[in-house]
Amino acid sequence: MSEWHDIAAEADVAPGAPAIARIEGREIGVMRDPRTNDLIAIRNRCPHSGAKLCLGSVEQRIEGEPGGHYHLVDRTVVVCPWHGWEFDASSGVCPEDENFRVAVYPVRVEHGRVFVQA
Amino acid sequence: MIDCDVHVQITHPEEILKFIDAPEREWYRNQAYLLGLPGYPWSNPSTWFRGDLAVDETGMPGGNPATVAKEVLDNQGADIGILTADDALSVGLMQNTYRAAALARAHNDWFREDWFPVDDRFRGSIVVPSQDPVAAVAEIERCASDRRFVQVLLAGGSERPYGDPKYLPILEAAAANGLAVAIHSGMEGMGLAHQPTGAGAPTFYIEWHTTGSACSIMGHLFSLLTHGTFRRIPDLKVLLIEGGVAWLPGMLWRNDTNWRGLRDDTPWLDEPPSETMKRHIRFATQPLEHTDGNDELLWQMLAAVGAPDILCYSSDYPHWDGDEPKWLANRLPEAWRQGVMHDNAVNFYGSRLDLPVAR
Numbered sequence: 001m002s003e004w005h006d007i008a009a010e011a012d013v014a015p016g017a018p019a020i021a022r023i024e025g026r027e028i029g030v031m032r033d034p035r036t037n038d039l040i041a042i043r044n045r046c047p048h049s050g051a052k053l054c055l056g057s058v059e060q061r062i063e064g065e066p067g068g069h070y071h072l073v074d075r076t077v078v079v080c081p082w083h084g085w086e087f088d089a090s091s092g093v094c095p096e097d098e099n100f101r102v103a104v105y106p107v108r109v110e111h112g113r114v115f116v117q118a
Numbered sequence: 119m120i121d122c123d124v125h126v127q128i129t130h131p132e133e134i135l136k137f138i139d140a141p142e143r144e145w146y147r148n149q150a151y152l153l154g155l156p157g158y159p160w161s162n163p164s165t166w167f168r169g170d171l172a173v174d175e176t177g178m179p180g181g182n183p184a185t186v187a188k189e190v191l192d193n194q195g196a197d198i199g200i201l202t203a204d205d206a207l208s209v210g211l212m213q214n215t216y217r218a219a220a221l222a223r224a225h226n227d228w229f230r231e232d233w234f235p236v237d238d239r240f241r242g243s244i245v246v247p248s249q250d251p252v253a254a255v256a257e258i259e260r261c262a263s264d265r266r267f268v269q270v271l272l273a274g275g276s277e278r279p280y281g282d283p284k285y286l287p288i289l290e291a292a293a294a295n296g297l298a299v300a301i302h303s304g305m306e307g308m309g310l311a312h313q314p315t316g317a318g319a320p321t322f323y324i325e326w327h328t329t330g331s332a333c334s335i336m337g338h339l340f341s342l343l344t345h346g347t348f349r350r351i352p353d354l355k356v357l358l359i360e361g362g363v364a365w366l367p368g369m370l371w372r373n374d375t376n377w378r379g380l381r382d383d384t385p386w387l388d389e390p391p392s393e394t395m396k397r398h399i400r401f402a403t404q405p406l407e408h409t410d411g412n413d414e415l416l417w418q419m420l421a422a423v424g425a426p427d428i429l430c431y432s433s434d435y436p437h438w439d440g441d442e443p444k445w446l447a448n449r450l451p452e453a454w455r456q457g458v459m460h461d462n463a464v465n466f467y468g469s470r471l472d473l474p475v476a477r
Contacts, residue, residue: 062381062382062385063385063386064384064385064386065346065349065386066345066346066347066349066350066386067283067346067350067386069386070385080379083378083379084378084379084380084382085378085379086381094378096377096378096381096390097378097390
Protein backbone atom coordinates (compact mmCIF):
# COMPACT_ATOMS: atom_id res chain seq x y z
CA MET A 1 0.00 0.00 0.00
CA SER A 2 1.61 3.23 -1.09
CA GLU A 3 1.80 6.07 1.36
CA TRP A 4 2.37 9.78 1.17
CA HIS A 5 5.94 10.79 1.96
CA ASP A 6 7.21 14.21 2.89
CA ILE A 7 10.04 14.84 0.42
CA ALA A 8 11.10 18.48 0.64
CA ALA A 9 10.12 22.05 1.15
CA GLU A 10 8.30 23.29 -1.92
CA ALA A 11 10.47 26.38 -2.06
CA ASP A 12 13.52 24.20 -2.47
CA VAL A 13 12.28 22.58 -5.71
CA ALA A 14 13.06 24.78 -8.68
CA PRO A 15 13.72 24.23 -12.38
CA GLY A 16 17.10 22.54 -12.56
CA ALA A 17 17.07 21.93 -8.80
CA PRO A 18 15.17 18.71 -8.07
CA ALA A 19 14.59 17.21 -4.65
CA ILE A 20 15.68 13.61 -4.29
CA ALA A 21 14.48 11.14 -1.64
CA ARG A 22 14.94 7.43 -1.09
CA ILE A 23 11.67 5.66 -0.39
CA GLU A 24 11.70 1.93 0.33
CA GLY A 25 14.84 1.41 -1.68
CA ARG A 26 13.77 3.52 -4.65
CA GLU A 27 15.26 6.89 -5.45
CA ILE A 28 12.49 9.29 -6.36
CA GLY A 29 12.93 12.86 -7.48
CA VAL A 30 10.62 15.83 -7.61
CA MET A 31 11.24 18.17 -10.52
CA ARG A 32 9.73 21.54 -11.38
CA ASP A 33 8.23 22.13 -14.83
CA PRO A 34 9.50 25.61 -15.77
CA ARG A 35 6.57 26.16 -18.14
CA THR A 36 3.62 25.24 -15.93
CA ASN A 37 5.34 25.45 -12.54
CA ASP A 38 3.90 21.98 -11.84
CA LEU A 39 5.78 19.45 -9.75
CA ILE A 40 6.70 16.07 -11.27
CA ALA A 41 7.54 13.09 -9.08
CA ILE A 42 9.48 10.49 -11.04
CA ARG A 43 11.78 7.60 -10.33
CA ASN A 44 15.38 8.77 -10.53
CA ARG A 45 16.53 6.03 -12.85
CA CYS A 46 16.26 6.01 -16.63
CA PRO A 47 14.82 2.68 -17.83
CA HIS A 48 17.12 2.79 -20.83
CA SER A 49 20.56 2.60 -19.28
CA GLY A 50 20.23 3.68 -15.68
CA ALA A 51 21.12 7.38 -15.67
CA LYS A 52 19.89 9.54 -12.82
CA LEU A 53 16.91 10.91 -14.69
CA CYS A 54 16.38 13.90 -12.40
CA LEU A 55 19.73 15.32 -13.50
CA GLY A 56 18.08 15.82 -16.89
CA SER A 57 15.66 18.54 -17.87
CA VAL A 58 11.93 19.15 -17.96
CA GLU A 59 10.91 20.44 -21.36
CA GLN A 60 7.94 21.20 -23.53
CA ARG A 61 7.58 18.55 -26.22
CA ILE A 62 8.42 19.54 -29.80
CA GLU A 63 6.44 18.02 -32.66
CA GLY A 64 6.76 18.74 -36.33
CA GLU A 65 5.92 18.14 -39.95
CA PRO A 66 8.26 17.21 -42.80
CA GLY A 67 9.74 20.17 -44.56
CA GLY A 68 11.38 21.64 -41.49
CA HIS A 69 8.26 22.65 -39.56
CA TYR A 70 8.52 22.64 -35.76
CA HIS A 71 5.95 23.44 -33.11
CA LEU A 72 5.63 23.14 -29.37
CA VAL A 73 2.75 21.07 -28.02
CA ASP A 74 1.01 21.02 -24.67
CA ARG A 75 2.95 18.09 -23.36
CA THR A 76 5.76 17.97 -20.82
CA VAL A 77 8.60 15.51 -21.04
CA VAL A 78 11.51 14.64 -18.78
CA VAL A 79 14.68 14.40 -20.87
CA CYS A 80 17.37 11.96 -19.77
CA PRO A 81 20.78 13.57 -19.18
CA TRP A 82 22.66 10.75 -20.88
CA HIS A 83 21.12 9.95 -24.26
CA GLY A 84 18.33 12.49 -24.52
CA TRP A 85 15.45 10.04 -24.42
CA GLU A 86 12.17 11.67 -23.48
CA PHE A 87 9.59 10.43 -20.99
CA ASP A 88 6.09 11.80 -20.71
CA ALA A 89 5.82 13.63 -17.41
CA SER A 90 2.27 12.39 -16.80
CA SER A 91 2.57 8.73 -17.79
CA GLY A 92 6.30 8.04 -17.64
CA VAL A 93 6.15 6.44 -21.08
CA CYS A 94 8.85 7.08 -23.68
CA PRO A 95 6.79 8.28 -26.68
CA GLU A 96 9.36 6.84 -29.08
CA ASP A 97 9.28 3.37 -27.54
CA GLU A 98 6.50 2.41 -25.18
CA ASN A 99 8.50 -0.57 -23.99
CA PHE A 100 10.45 1.96 -21.96
CA ARG A 101 8.50 3.44 -19.06
CA VAL A 102 9.62 5.15 -15.90
CA ALA A 103 7.50 5.22 -12.77
CA VAL A 104 5.80 8.51 -11.98
CA TYR A 105 3.98 9.23 -8.73
CA PRO A 106 1.19 11.42 -7.44
CA VAL A 107 2.49 14.58 -5.85
CA ARG A 108 0.83 17.29 -3.73
CA VAL A 109 1.81 20.28 -1.64
CA GLU A 110 0.60 20.91 1.89
CA HIS A 111 1.73 23.71 4.14
CA GLY A 112 4.77 24.38 2.00
CA ARG A 113 5.89 20.78 1.98
CA VAL A 114 6.01 18.41 -1.04
CA PHE A 115 4.40 14.99 -0.55
CA VAL A 116 4.83 12.05 -2.93
CA GLN A 117 2.66 8.92 -2.90
CA ALA A 118 4.91 5.94 -3.40
CA MET B 119 11.55 -14.76 -61.70
CA ILE B 120 11.86 -11.00 -62.05
CA ASP B 121 15.28 -9.48 -62.54
CA CYS B 122 15.34 -5.92 -61.22
CA ASP B 123 18.75 -4.91 -62.55
CA VAL B 124 19.69 -5.65 -66.15
CA HIS B 125 22.38 -3.27 -67.35
CA VAL B 126 22.16 -2.17 -70.94
CA GLN B 127 25.47 -1.26 -72.49
CA ILE B 128 26.02 1.53 -74.98
CA THR B 129 28.17 -0.37 -77.47
CA HIS B 130 27.25 1.78 -80.46
CA PRO B 131 26.83 5.43 -79.45
CA GLU B 132 25.26 6.35 -82.73
CA GLU B 133 22.24 4.26 -81.74
CA ILE B 134 21.55 6.87 -79.08
CA LEU B 135 22.76 9.89 -81.02
CA LYS B 136 20.08 9.33 -83.64
CA PHE B 137 17.61 10.48 -80.97
CA ILE B 138 19.48 13.73 -80.41
CA ASP B 139 18.82 16.74 -82.60
CA ALA B 140 21.36 17.15 -85.36
CA PRO B 141 22.91 20.44 -84.16
CA GLU B 142 23.84 18.81 -80.87
CA ARG B 143 25.16 15.45 -81.99
CA GLU B 144 28.71 16.47 -82.74
CA TRP B 145 29.22 17.71 -79.21
CA TYR B 146 28.58 14.23 -77.84
CA ARG B 147 30.82 12.61 -80.44
CA ASN B 148 33.69 14.89 -79.49
CA GLN B 149 33.72 14.19 -75.76
CA ALA B 150 36.70 12.50 -74.12
CA TYR B 151 34.54 9.89 -72.43
CA LEU B 152 31.44 8.19 -73.69
CA LEU B 153 28.92 10.81 -74.88
CA GLY B 154 30.15 13.31 -72.30
CA LEU B 155 29.21 11.13 -69.33
CA PRO B 156 31.66 11.35 -66.43
CA GLY B 157 34.29 8.62 -66.56
CA TYR B 158 35.19 6.22 -63.79
CA PRO B 159 38.17 7.15 -61.60
CA TRP B 160 38.32 3.54 -60.34
CA SER B 161 38.32 0.95 -63.04
CA ASN B 162 38.00 -2.78 -62.62
CA PRO B 163 41.53 -4.18 -62.92
CA SER B 164 40.45 -6.88 -65.37
CA THR B 165 36.99 -6.48 -66.83
CA TRP B 166 33.59 -5.09 -65.93
CA PHE B 167 31.85 -8.08 -67.52
CA ARG B 168 31.21 -11.76 -67.10
CA GLY B 169 33.43 -13.71 -69.44
CA ASP B 170 30.83 -16.16 -70.72
CA LEU B 171 28.50 -13.77 -72.50
CA ALA B 172 28.13 -13.08 -76.19
CA VAL B 173 30.01 -9.98 -77.27
CA ASP B 174 29.62 -7.90 -80.37
CA GLU B 175 32.38 -6.46 -82.56
CA THR B 176 33.16 -3.92 -79.85
CA GLY B 177 34.09 -6.74 -77.48
CA MET B 178 31.29 -5.82 -75.08
CA PRO B 179 28.22 -7.78 -74.00
CA GLY B 180 24.84 -6.33 -73.14
CA GLY B 181 24.42 -3.98 -76.07
CA ASN B 182 22.12 -5.94 -78.34
CA PRO B 183 18.45 -6.27 -77.37
CA ALA B 184 17.94 -9.68 -78.92
CA THR B 185 21.06 -11.04 -77.25
CA VAL B 186 20.09 -9.62 -73.88
CA ALA B 187 16.60 -11.09 -74.26
CA LYS B 188 18.12 -14.48 -74.96
CA GLU B 189 20.69 -14.36 -72.16
CA VAL B 190 18.56 -12.83 -69.40
CA LEU B 191 14.99 -13.73 -70.27
CA ASP B 192 15.40 -17.10 -72.00
CA ASN B 193 18.59 -18.57 -70.56
CA GLN B 194 18.25 -17.25 -67.00
CA GLY B 195 14.50 -17.66 -67.01
CA ALA B 196 13.39 -14.15 -66.16
CA ASP B 197 9.68 -13.49 -66.65
CA ILE B 198 10.49 -9.79 -66.60
CA GLY B 199 13.85 -8.05 -67.03
CA ILE B 200 13.99 -4.47 -65.83
CA LEU B 201 16.53 -2.58 -67.88
CA THR B 202 18.70 -0.17 -65.98
CA ALA B 203 21.25 2.09 -67.59
CA ASP B 204 24.96 1.54 -67.26
CA ASP B 205 27.22 4.49 -68.07
CA ALA B 206 24.11 6.63 -68.50
CA LEU B 207 23.35 6.16 -64.81
CA SER B 208 25.67 9.16 -64.44
CA VAL B 209 23.71 11.47 -66.73
CA GLY B 210 22.50 13.38 -63.67
CA LEU B 211 26.11 14.11 -62.74
CA MET B 212 27.19 15.77 -65.98
CA GLN B 213 28.48 19.29 -65.55
CA ASN B 214 26.49 20.47 -68.56
CA THR B 215 22.89 20.40 -67.44
CA TYR B 216 21.44 20.99 -70.90
CA ARG B 217 23.49 18.25 -72.55
CA ALA B 218 22.47 15.96 -69.71
CA ALA B 219 18.79 16.62 -70.33
CA ALA B 220 19.15 15.94 -74.06
CA LEU B 221 21.14 12.76 -73.47
CA ALA B 222 18.62 11.52 -70.91
CA ARG B 223 15.83 12.05 -73.42
CA ALA B 224 17.77 10.18 -76.08
CA HIS B 225 18.55 7.28 -73.75
CA ASN B 226 14.90 6.95 -72.81
CA ASP B 227 13.86 7.12 -76.47
CA TRP B 228 16.45 4.45 -77.26
CA PHE B 229 14.87 2.14 -74.70
CA ARG B 230 11.41 2.85 -76.02
CA GLU B 231 12.18 2.52 -79.71
CA ASP B 232 15.02 -0.01 -79.88
CA TRP B 233 14.68 -2.20 -76.79
CA PHE B 234 11.09 -2.53 -75.61
CA PRO B 235 9.75 -3.68 -79.00
CA VAL B 236 12.24 -6.56 -79.14
CA ASP B 237 10.68 -8.47 -76.25
CA ASP B 238 7.54 -7.74 -74.27
CA ARG B 239 9.23 -9.03 -71.15
CA PHE B 240 11.48 -5.97 -71.08
CA ARG B 241 10.67 -3.12 -68.73
CA GLY B 242 12.77 0.00 -68.36
CA SER B 243 14.12 2.76 -66.18
CA ILE B 244 13.78 6.45 -66.97
CA VAL B 245 17.11 8.25 -66.65
CA VAL B 246 16.81 11.90 -65.69
CA PRO B 247 18.98 15.00 -65.44
CA SER B 248 18.69 15.07 -61.66
CA GLN B 249 21.03 18.07 -61.43
CA ASP B 250 18.08 20.06 -62.87
CA PRO B 251 14.94 18.82 -61.11
CA VAL B 252 12.65 20.89 -63.33
CA ALA B 253 14.04 19.21 -66.42
CA ALA B 254 13.97 15.85 -64.65
CA VAL B 255 10.29 16.21 -63.85
CA ALA B 256 9.56 17.15 -67.46
CA GLU B 257 11.36 14.02 -68.62
CA ILE B 258 9.46 11.82 -66.18
CA GLU B 259 6.17 13.23 -67.38
CA ARG B 260 7.19 12.82 -71.01
CA CYS B 261 7.98 9.13 -70.51
CA ALA B 262 5.48 8.02 -67.89
CA SER B 263 2.61 7.31 -70.25
CA ASP B 264 4.61 4.43 -71.72
CA ARG B 265 3.87 1.80 -69.11
CA ARG B 266 6.90 -0.24 -70.02
CA PHE B 267 8.84 2.26 -67.94
CA VAL B 268 8.52 1.12 -64.34
CA GLN B 269 10.87 3.38 -62.44
CA VAL B 270 12.95 6.56 -62.36
CA LEU B 271 16.64 5.78 -62.02
CA LEU B 272 19.01 7.84 -59.89
CA ALA B 273 22.72 7.27 -59.26
CA GLY B 274 24.27 6.48 -55.91
CA GLY B 275 26.77 9.25 -56.53
CA SER B 276 25.05 12.57 -56.02
CA GLU B 277 25.39 16.23 -55.15
CA ARG B 278 23.33 15.74 -52.00
CA PRO B 279 21.46 12.77 -50.55
CA TYR B 280 18.06 12.40 -52.19
CA GLY B 281 16.02 13.32 -49.15
CA ASP B 282 17.16 16.89 -49.72
CA PRO B 283 14.20 19.08 -50.73
CA LYS B 284 15.96 19.87 -54.01
CA TYR B 285 14.99 16.40 -55.22
CA LEU B 286 11.44 16.39 -53.87
CA PRO B 287 9.85 17.31 -57.23
CA ILE B 288 11.54 14.31 -58.87
CA LEU B 289 10.26 11.95 -56.20
CA GLU B 290 6.79 13.51 -56.32
CA ALA B 291 6.62 13.19 -60.10
CA ALA B 292 7.60 9.54 -59.94
CA ALA B 293 4.99 8.71 -57.33
CA ALA B 294 2.30 10.77 -59.05
CA ASN B 295 2.84 8.76 -62.22
CA GLY B 296 2.85 5.38 -60.51
CA LEU B 297 6.58 4.92 -60.97
CA ALA B 298 9.04 3.61 -58.43
CA VAL B 299 12.34 5.35 -57.80
CA ALA B 300 15.44 3.18 -58.11
CA ILE B 301 18.73 4.36 -56.68
CA HIS B 302 21.60 2.36 -58.08
CA SER B 303 24.97 2.52 -56.39
CA GLY B 304 27.82 3.77 -58.51
CA MET B 305 29.15 6.98 -59.99
CA GLU B 306 30.35 8.16 -56.58
CA GLY B 307 33.15 10.68 -57.07
CA MET B 308 32.21 11.25 -60.70
CA GLY B 309 31.18 14.51 -62.29
CA LEU B 310 29.12 16.53 -59.84
CA ALA B 311 29.08 13.73 -57.24
CA HIS B 312 30.93 13.81 -53.98
CA GLN B 313 33.66 11.38 -53.05
CA PRO B 314 32.54 7.86 -52.16
CA THR B 315 33.35 7.84 -48.46
CA GLY B 316 33.43 10.29 -45.60
CA ALA B 317 37.13 9.47 -45.35
CA GLY B 318 37.80 10.81 -48.82
CA ALA B 319 38.66 9.28 -52.14
CA PRO B 320 39.72 5.62 -52.10
CA THR B 321 42.82 4.49 -53.94
CA PHE B 322 41.78 1.17 -55.39
CA TYR B 323 38.77 -0.24 -57.21
CA ILE B 324 38.25 -2.78 -54.44
CA GLU B 325 37.92 0.05 -51.90
CA TRP B 326 35.38 1.82 -54.03
CA HIS B 327 33.52 -1.41 -54.70
CA THR B 328 33.37 -2.23 -50.99
CA THR B 329 32.71 1.12 -49.41
CA GLY B 330 31.70 3.59 -52.09
CA SER B 331 28.77 1.69 -53.44
CA ALA B 332 27.47 0.84 -49.98
CA CYS B 333 28.02 4.25 -48.39
CA SER B 334 26.10 6.15 -51.03
CA ILE B 335 23.13 3.83 -50.65
CA MET B 336 23.27 4.21 -46.88
CA GLY B 337 23.35 7.98 -47.32
CA HIS B 338 20.28 8.04 -49.53
CA LEU B 339 18.39 5.56 -47.36
CA PHE B 340 18.78 7.57 -44.18
CA SER B 341 18.33 10.90 -45.92
CA LEU B 342 14.98 9.83 -47.37
CA LEU B 343 13.86 8.48 -44.02
CA THR B 344 15.07 11.41 -41.94
CA HIS B 345 13.54 14.12 -44.09
CA GLY B 346 10.16 12.49 -43.61
CA THR B 347 9.97 12.00 -47.37
CA PHE B 348 7.46 9.17 -47.09
CA ARG B 349 5.11 11.27 -45.00
CA ARG B 350 5.22 13.93 -47.70
CA ILE B 351 4.80 11.38 -50.51
CA PRO B 352 2.86 8.44 -49.07
CA ASP B 353 2.81 6.62 -52.42
CA LEU B 354 6.58 6.80 -52.93
CA LYS B 355 8.36 3.46 -53.39
CA VAL B 356 12.15 3.25 -53.52
CA LEU B 357 14.36 0.37 -54.66
CA LEU B 358 17.98 0.51 -53.53
CA ILE B 359 20.22 -1.41 -55.91
CA GLU B 360 23.67 -2.90 -55.47
CA GLY B 361 24.56 -1.35 -52.16
CA GLY B 362 24.56 -4.64 -50.26
CA VAL B 363 22.24 -5.70 -47.45
CA ALA B 364 24.33 -7.29 -44.70
CA TRP B 365 24.94 -3.87 -43.17
CA LEU B 366 21.25 -3.02 -43.13
CA PRO B 367 20.23 -4.38 -39.71
CA GLY B 368 23.12 -2.72 -37.94
CA MET B 369 22.58 0.65 -39.56
CA LEU B 370 18.83 0.58 -38.98
CA TRP B 371 19.34 -0.26 -35.33
CA ARG B 372 21.94 2.49 -35.05
CA ASN B 373 19.57 4.98 -36.65
CA ASP B 374 16.57 3.96 -34.54
CA THR B 375 18.72 4.35 -31.43
CA ASN B 376 19.77 7.82 -32.52
CA TRP B 377 16.20 8.75 -33.37
CA ARG B 378 15.08 8.08 -29.79
CA GLY B 379 17.61 10.55 -28.43
CA LEU B 380 17.78 13.14 -31.21
CA ARG B 381 14.16 13.52 -32.17
CA ASP B 382 13.92 17.23 -31.41
CA ASP B 383 15.81 17.91 -34.64
CA THR B 384 13.43 15.82 -36.73
CA PRO B 385 10.20 15.68 -34.71
CA TRP B 386 8.15 14.77 -37.79
CA LEU B 387 9.46 11.23 -37.48
CA ASP B 388 6.53 9.72 -35.66
CA GLU B 389 7.69 6.12 -35.73
CA PRO B 390 11.03 4.30 -35.72
CA PRO B 391 12.55 4.98 -39.15
CA SER B 392 13.10 1.26 -39.63
CA GLU B 393 9.33 0.80 -39.62
CA THR B 394 8.91 3.39 -42.37
CA MET B 395 11.60 1.59 -44.34
CA LYS B 396 9.68 -1.68 -44.27
CA ARG B 397 6.68 -0.10 -45.99
CA HIS B 398 8.39 1.98 -48.64
CA ILE B 399 11.85 0.67 -49.46
CA ARG B 400 13.07 -2.50 -51.13
CA PHE B 401 16.59 -3.77 -51.65
CA ALA B 402 17.89 -5.49 -54.75
CA THR B 403 19.74 -8.59 -53.65
CA GLN B 404 22.91 -8.41 -55.74
CA PRO B 405 25.68 -8.50 -54.61
CA LEU B 406 24.49 -10.60 -51.70
CA GLU B 407 27.44 -10.76 -49.36
CA HIS B 408 29.27 -14.02 -48.84
CA THR B 409 29.17 -14.94 -45.19
CA ASP B 410 31.93 -17.51 -44.76
CA GLY B 411 29.44 -20.15 -43.74
CA ASN B 412 27.22 -17.86 -41.68
CA ASP B 413 24.22 -17.60 -44.00
CA GLU B 414 21.83 -18.61 -41.24
CA LEU B 415 23.05 -15.65 -39.21
CA LEU B 416 22.50 -13.35 -42.20
CA TRP B 417 18.93 -14.56 -42.71
CA GLN B 418 18.21 -14.12 -39.01
CA MET B 419 19.59 -10.57 -39.06
CA LEU B 420 17.69 -9.62 -42.19
CA ALA B 421 14.46 -11.15 -40.90
CA ALA B 422 14.71 -8.81 -37.93
CA VAL B 423 14.37 -5.81 -40.27
CA GLY B 424 11.66 -7.06 -42.58
CA ALA B 425 13.14 -9.75 -44.82
CA PRO B 426 12.13 -11.52 -46.94
CA ASP B 427 9.52 -8.91 -47.93
CA ILE B 428 12.11 -6.14 -48.39
CA LEU B 429 14.26 -8.10 -50.87
CA CYS B 430 13.89 -8.28 -54.66
CA TYR B 431 16.12 -10.38 -56.88
CA SER B 432 18.61 -8.69 -59.19
CA SER B 433 21.30 -10.22 -61.39
CA ASP B 434 23.38 -7.16 -62.32
CA TYR B 435 23.78 -8.69 -65.78
CA PRO B 436 26.26 -8.49 -67.52
CA HIS B 437 28.70 -7.47 -64.81
CA TRP B 438 31.51 -9.52 -63.34
CA ASP B 439 30.02 -9.59 -59.86
CA GLY B 440 26.50 -10.65 -60.83
CA ASP B 441 24.37 -13.13 -58.91
CA GLU B 442 23.04 -15.90 -61.11
CA PRO B 443 19.38 -16.58 -60.26
CA LYS B 444 19.59 -20.32 -59.59
CA TRP B 445 22.60 -19.83 -57.35
CA LEU B 446 20.87 -17.06 -55.44
CA ALA B 447 17.57 -18.91 -55.12
CA ASN B 448 19.27 -22.03 -53.82
CA ARG B 449 21.12 -19.99 -51.27
CA LEU B 450 17.99 -18.38 -49.90
CA PRO B 451 15.85 -20.08 -47.25
CA GLU B 452 13.22 -22.06 -49.10
CA ALA B 453 10.39 -20.07 -47.58
CA TRP B 454 11.90 -16.87 -48.97
CA ARG B 455 12.40 -17.94 -52.58
CA GLN B 456 9.04 -17.18 -54.14
CA GLY B 457 8.89 -13.75 -52.56
CA VAL B 458 12.43 -12.66 -53.24
CA MET B 459 12.66 -14.05 -56.75
CA HIS B 460 9.23 -12.91 -57.93
CA ASP B 461 6.36 -11.82 -55.69
CA ASN B 462 8.04 -8.94 -53.89
CA ALA B 463 8.84 -7.21 -57.19
CA VAL B 464 5.28 -7.77 -58.40
CA ASN B 465 3.93 -6.13 -55.28
CA PHE B 466 6.47 -3.33 -55.50
CA TYR B 467 6.03 -2.36 -59.13
CA GLY B 468 2.34 -3.12 -59.41
CA SER B 469 0.47 -3.06 -62.67
CA ARG B 470 3.38 -1.82 -64.79
CA LEU B 471 4.72 -5.34 -64.74
CA ASP B 472 1.51 -6.80 -66.14
CA LEU B 473 1.49 -8.68 -69.41
CA PRO B 474 0.44 -7.93 -72.06
CA VAL B 475 1.76 -4.39 -72.03
CA ALA B 476 -0.77 -1.60 -71.96
CA ARG B 477 0.83 1.33 -73.77
